[in-house]
Amino acid sequence: MLLYRAELDADLTLTGGGHLQARGLLVEVPHADVTRPEIAACLVTSLGLRNVDRVALTAVRIFGAPATIKGRSESRIEYVELSHVIESGMTTYPGLPAPVISAYRTWAESRAAYAEGTEFSFDRIDLIGQTGTYLDSPRHRYVDGADLAGIPLGRLADLPAVVVRLVGAERRGIDAADLEPYVVAGRAVLLHTGADRHWASERYGVDSPFLTEAGARLLADRGAALVGIDAANLDDAVPGGARPAHSVLLAAEIPIVEHLTNLSELPPLGARFTAAPPRIAGFGTFPVRAFATMPWFEPHDHTRSAGWLPTSAQQ
Structure with missing residues (x-):
């Protein structure tokens, strides 16, 4: 097992005025394909800064090192459960068996x-496929779309995740403007709305948050690998209504995971997401054991909390 580090030069602009420069600095990062926004997050957190307005990175180099480093404890992997438990007689969505x-x-x-x-x-x-926390394949929406057996594992397992915080939003629709600041290419985009707190109650699914068509098109155009939400439906599930988010994403062969939970336990960046259903031919939707993995370090290692990132550093 390797630990990964970034060797970098950086210019940091502080919100209250002032400027910091780092040259040849070593910062531990969570994985080998770390992005510049993730590196900026690790840098800011490792320096213990909370008033950074902008991070400009230059001369970045990523390299691996053995997990056991002199004077340091070996890293471990933390697993975060993101699925609801399936129980006999439970209701996932009103009206479904x-x-x-x-x-x-x-x-x-x-x-x-x-x-x-x-x-x-x-x-x-x-059970029907739409039970508990489940994944939609393109076949769920399109008769000639890829079924569960036709989705490559690379679109389902160990995906770098970006968590979009939307808890407490005043409007239900998650629009393109809400997603604009995030780097989503090749990532599992997880929409954290907090609606899972109503799971198994009469309130679950009532006035639920949803992804708009414009938001879905932005994610498809920018190459998201998977889209998940901790709410009852990715679309505004009004009776007889259109389902533009499903239509856009599944047409682009982007799997959808609905009814996630526990997204509050994930950092905005740095986690890896997995949600793999059984390899069933001729089936469009099925429950998954969705989970995330994150590197865990001993408390004296500040990179464990590397999820915080100034908005300007996400560009």
Whole structure:
């Protein structure tokens, strides 16, 4: 396992006036394909600064080093659960059938088939694809679109994530202007609205946040790898209404994950996202075990909190 560092020159402009310069500075970064905005975040946090208006990076070089460094503790990986638990009888979306979990063959019923003291359970579940936290493939929207078996693993696993904070927004629609500051190419774009706090209640899905058509087009045009949301639907799910966000993203073969949870535990940058469904042919949507991974360091390593980033450094 490697730790990664960036060797850089940087010019920092402070919000209260003033200017800092760094030359040949070494900063630990979370992964090998780290972007300049992520490097800026690591730099600002490692220096303990909170009043930075702008970061200009030059002469950046990324290199790896062994995980065990003299005087330092080895890094570990932290896993963050982003899926809801699927339980028999639960409601994911009003009007859709709940899953039914039952025993096909119990432990007691299996004993006759094995040696004494050996028993197994054979469990059965009846559900529709739109249960719990699930992923939509292009086939969900388009009859000739790629199904679950047709999505490359590179679009589902270990994607660099960018978390867009939208909690407390005064309007429901997430528009292009909300996404404009973010670098999204090749990334899982996770829309953190806070709507998951109403999960399993009557309020869940009522006046839910959603992605507008303009927002979806920006993400598609800029090459997002996947789009997820912690709300009931990526679109404004009014009865009989259009579904432009699904239409735009799935036409561009960008998978969608709905009903995420726990996005507040992720930094804006630096996490890796995975949401892989079973490899089922002829199926468009299925539950996933969505999760994120992040490097974890001992408390004296300041790069653990490298998610904070001045808006101007995201350009």
